[in-house]
Amino acid sequence: MAVMKKYARHVLCAIQETTAYRASYFINIVSQFVSYIAIFFLWRAVYTGSSVIGGMDWSDMQGYLLISLFTSALISGSSEFRVSRAIWTGNIAVELVRPVDYQTANLSITVGNGIAEGVLVAAIGIVFALLIGFAAPPASPVTWLCFLVAVACSFITKFLIVYIFGLFTFWTTGGMGLSWLRRGLTDFFSGAIIPLSFFPGWLKAAADVLPFRGIVSVPATIFIGRLPSSQILLTFAVEAAWIAALWFFARLVWYFAMRKVTIHGG
Amino acid sequence: MRLNRTVFLFSRFLAQNIKIKLEYKADFIIMLFSGAVLQILGVMFLGVLYSRIPPIQGWMMWEIVLILASIFFTEGVVSFAFEGMWRIVRLINLGDLDRFLLRPVSPILQILTYDIGAHGIGNMITGLILCVIALSRTQILWTWDRILYLPVLIVSAAAIRTAISFAANCSGFWLTSFYNAFPLMVHQMADFAKYPTTLFTEPIQFFITVVLPYAFIGYIPAVYLFNKQPWGAAAWLVPVVAVWCIVIARAVFYRGLRRYDSPGN
Numbered sequence: 001m002a003v004m005k006k007y008a009r010h011v012l013c014a015i016q017e018t019t020a021y022r023a024s025y026f027i028n029i030v031s032q033f034v035s036y037i038a039i040f041f042l043w044r045a046v047y048t049g050s051s052v053i054g055g056m057d058w059s060d061m062q063g064y065l066l067i068s069l070f071t072s073a074l075i076s077g078s079s080e081f082r083v084s085r086a087i088w089t090g091n092i093a094v095e096l097v098r099p100v101d102y103q104t105a106n107l108s109i110t111v112g113n114g115i116a117e118g119v120l121v122a123a124i125g126i127v128f129a130l131l132i133g134f135a136a137p138p139a140s141p142v143t144w145l146c147f148l149v150a151v152a153c154s155f156i157t158k159f160l161i162v163y164i165f166g167l168f169t170f171w172t173t174g175g176m177g178l179s180w181l182r183r184g185l186t187d188f189f190s191g192a193i194i195p196l197s198f199f200p201g202w203l204k205a206a207a208d209v210l211p212f213r214g215i216v217s218v219p220a221t222i223f224i225g226r227l228p229s230s231q232i233l234l235t236f237a238v239e240a241a242w243i244a245a246l247w248f249f250a251r252l253v254w255y256f257a258m259r260k261v262t263i264h265g266g
Numbered sequence: 267m268r269l270n271r272t273v274f275l276f277s278r279f280l281a282q283n284i285k286i287k288l289e290y291k292a293d294f295i296i297m298l299f300s301g302a303v304l305q306i307l308g309v310m311f312l313g314v315l316y317s318r319i320p321p322i323q324g325w326m327m328w329e330i331v332l333i334l335a336s337i338f339f340t341e342g343v344v345s346f347a348f349e350g351m352w353r354i355v356r357l358i359n360l361g362d363l364d365r366f367l368l369r370p371v372s373p374i375l376q377i378l379t380y381d382i383g384a385h386g387i388g389n390m391i392t393g394l395i396l397c398v399i400a401l402s403r404t405q406i407l408w409t410w411d412r413i414l415y416l417p418v419l420i421v422s423a424a425a426i427r428t429a430i431s432f433a434a435n436c437s438g439f440w441l442t443s444f445y446n447a448f449p450l451m452v453h454q455m456a457d458f459a460k461y462p463t464t465l466f467t468e469p470i471q472f473f474i475t476v477v478l479p480y481a482f483i484g485y486i487p488a489v490y491l492f493n494k495q496p497w498g499a500a501a502w503l504v505p506v507v508a509v510w511c512i513v514i515a516r517a518v519f520y521r522g523l524r525r526y527d528s529p530g531n
Contacts, residue, residue: 034454
């Protein structure tokens with residue numbers, strides 16, 4: 001119980017910290033929104049030529065982009081660089097002294113950020129939905145339930161991938177290049193910019209076994225009702241397996257990092 | 267004389283930075299590699315998209331790849347040479363800007379050359395390769411004015427991007443949080459330049475032609491080179507736009523500098 005309290009405190013602090021810098025908080029969210037506007041118009045132009053592409057019509061695509069925006073914005077830039085910055089500045093030394101598990105503490109902070117930003121992200125998502133005239137949210141409560149589970153999986157999966165890439169900073173000196181690589185891979189293989197159903201067979205096969213699809217593709221296809229209900233349970237099982245695997249892989253990376261940690265400064 | 271000195275100092279700063287970067291080989295290689303991977307993924311996106319659809323508003327895939335590749339290339343030049351501008355927020359936050367103000371060298375030059383981006387090299391190389399492939403798959407009537415236009419475009423486009431990002435980073439003078447997403451947001455808006463401007467609604471078209479003139483680094487030059495519209499010759503306005511952006515960016519910087527008071531110790 002005391003353990004839980006420690007991490008709950010992390011969540012609360014993160015919420016306060018995120019909302020303390022109000023200007024950054026808003027700009028952070030708005031910037032997520034901006035990159036989707038370009039993608040949205042590109043797709044709109046694509047759909048003026050044909051009505052169904054890759055098994056999706058324009059209304060499906062709008063819903064898909066909406067959820068893609070929402071899930072991508074849930075873990076934002078401030079979480080992206082937390083680990084690499086701590087390593088880069090040497091503040092990781094302080095973290096090592098603290099009587100908490102670094103990985104769990106990090107997850108708690110990210111959850112805090114996610115809660116603080118999620119409210120606004122959801123609000124912006126609704127505004128976006130109204131702007132693009134999207135009017136087909138799922139009707140059944142079961143779909144909503146599955147969607148919420150998928151969003152939770154998306155959140156944890158993305159956190160773990162961000163965290164692992166952050167830990168790689170122990171072997172480099174900056175987090176920028178790693179973060180770009182991470183973002184590029186995630187955006188592409190999660191289906192954030194182009195749904196996986198558009199991929200040619202070999203590429204789709206690759207994307208289907210990778211953990212990235214849980215970040216955008218799974219929640220988005222559940223939301224627009226394009227993931228057959230017979231596959232949903234299997235998909236969740238695979239996602240849970242990936243989360244477990246990534247969780248332990250992160251521990252392994254941490255273990256090796258601790259053997260070579262060099263703290264900047266005396 | 268002054269220009270000579272600036273060029274001389276710039277090349278010295280650049281050389282020093284390259285030495286620093288080469289000290290950290292893992293970083294250098296990862297940055298180079300990730301720059302290249304991002305571009306390849308960008309082209310794969312277009313490849314997957316175009317395998318399913320007819321040309322978008324009359325633009326063939328390789329024509330859009332050329333726009334994309336030229337943007338990657340100038341982005342590469344800018345981040346290789348002027349990456350320092352992305353450190354402004356940190357310089358202000360930690361008060362390190364003081365050091366720059368005491369030296370008898372333009373603070374703007376010192377900031378721009380404070381760092382280099384190794385990924386810029388990756389961007390330049392893949393950008394160039396993609397340009398060559400795209401050029402071989404598209405038809406451009408190479409009249410002498412179009413040939414002459416290329417160097418003008420490269421220099422001006424790099425200047426426009428540098429000026430806009432530099433001005434956006436100067437927001438650090440006003441927004442004091444350590445994590446400032448504003449410059450990144452402005453940088454991100456260059457996404458609009460990657461596709462034909464006519465895809466967007468009028469307010470956005472106006473925005474990326476007049477407010478943040480990203481249209482001049484991708485779409486407008488492409489219209490001219492591919493002879494898509496009768497007004498193509500307007501692409502020759504690019505150097506004027508570049509000068510305009512530089513003037514504004516300078517003004518923003520000195521405005522911000524007046525607000526700057528070192529955090530002290």
